[in-house]
Amino acid sequence: MSSLKTPSTFIEGPTRLGKAELAALVAADIPDGAFVNLGIGQPTLVSNYLAPDSGVTLHTENGMLGMGPEAHGDDVDPDLINAGKIPVTELPGASYFHHADSFAMMRGGHLDICVLGAYQVSARGDLANWHTGEPGAIPAVGGAMDLAIGAKDTFVMMTLQTREGQSKLVEACTYPLTGVGCVSRIYTDVAVFLIDRDGDHGGGGDGSVVVRETHGVTFEELEGLVPVPLRRP
């Protein structure tokens, strides 16, 4: 259940967001003091934009709370890595724990937010982000399924469209699912979407998705890009 507030004003920005701007936007939406998991890859950029005094604690699935920035030079310790297996540092107040505890922490609903990438997200918050299902592709899932259903809020960071121009926000996922009804927000280069999982954004479960803001497109143009009904807040 989301503890995050639904904004009542709709924002239209002039230009599409780059990766850094998107990461900054997600960071600005993370409440002070939250416990957060940033997955691997693009979402880890969010940590660059968290204010040092925000009191946000980063969790890494391989068994640590209080993860610090990427390690360089003499700070590199092969025993201290993040979920992407990149050397990191520890902050004051950090703790280590084994894998079953780390995933109990997720599954038990103790993390406030996780941020993940996606191949597709459906209008009702189903997530597909682990396998394309293509013949010959070697499947790998890691902690995505545990994170997606475990955190109180699951944010997705992705481009709205594939390279071929298809919307990744879909009516129903065609790729194999990671989790059912688990995504609460989608941050993309052209819009931020709020999924109405429990009618908590006032949609009454009509299958429509709330658009909090657009960037480089108007609301009407956005409606032409995605195959699901949209609403302003």
Added chain:
Amino acid sequence: MVTITQSALDAVADIPDGATVLIGGFGPAGQPVELIEALVETGTRDLTVVNNNAGNGDVGLAALIGAGRVRKVICSFPRQHDSHQFDAKYRAGEIELELVPQGNLAERIRAAGAGIGAFFTPTGYGTPLAEGKEVREIDGRHYVLELPIRADYALVKAHRADGVGNLTYRKTARNFGPIMAAAATTTIVQVHEVVPTGAMDPEVVVTPGIYVDRVVVVPTAATPRPEEDQ
């Protein structure tokens, strides 16, 4: 009663063909490379290996897979930029893969060590990885039945042991070590150093010696270089 030895080869010598072996580590961190490479040397075959990944580069688990000793891998994340040994065997149809969501993998191992017969977890519900498994709705939420992963042997890397097999770990290299140590009939641990019994503060023991059968001292245990992806 724990046995302490300097020889990785002696420690793994009785692992038979067809054994199920839990191998600690998350990528290179915490991977008991010297124990695995001793297993390569003994020539043991048809192994079922449980690890988070399926080997990095050409050392440790990757070497064991490359040598054709592994019949089946149970893991959460086999595909990595440096998993070429596994990728080749998988594409050639020479290795079986059971893909398990990471938290289910950890909890199934934990369950085995804790004497739990099975458990219901929300992870994976509605996904292909729950197909064919029993589902139950409890208080309005859906759960999938998962079974424990028991093993004949566990190979674990810890930081320090004392004379009775109590263990401490270093940072994120702890990962699967404590739960794997508890889930195997015989647990073999490589450590950087052994301290005298009584020299380890009981308050900081992570794995109590009851779970440990053999300790191998590998003072300069090499850790493979971390690579920049999962």
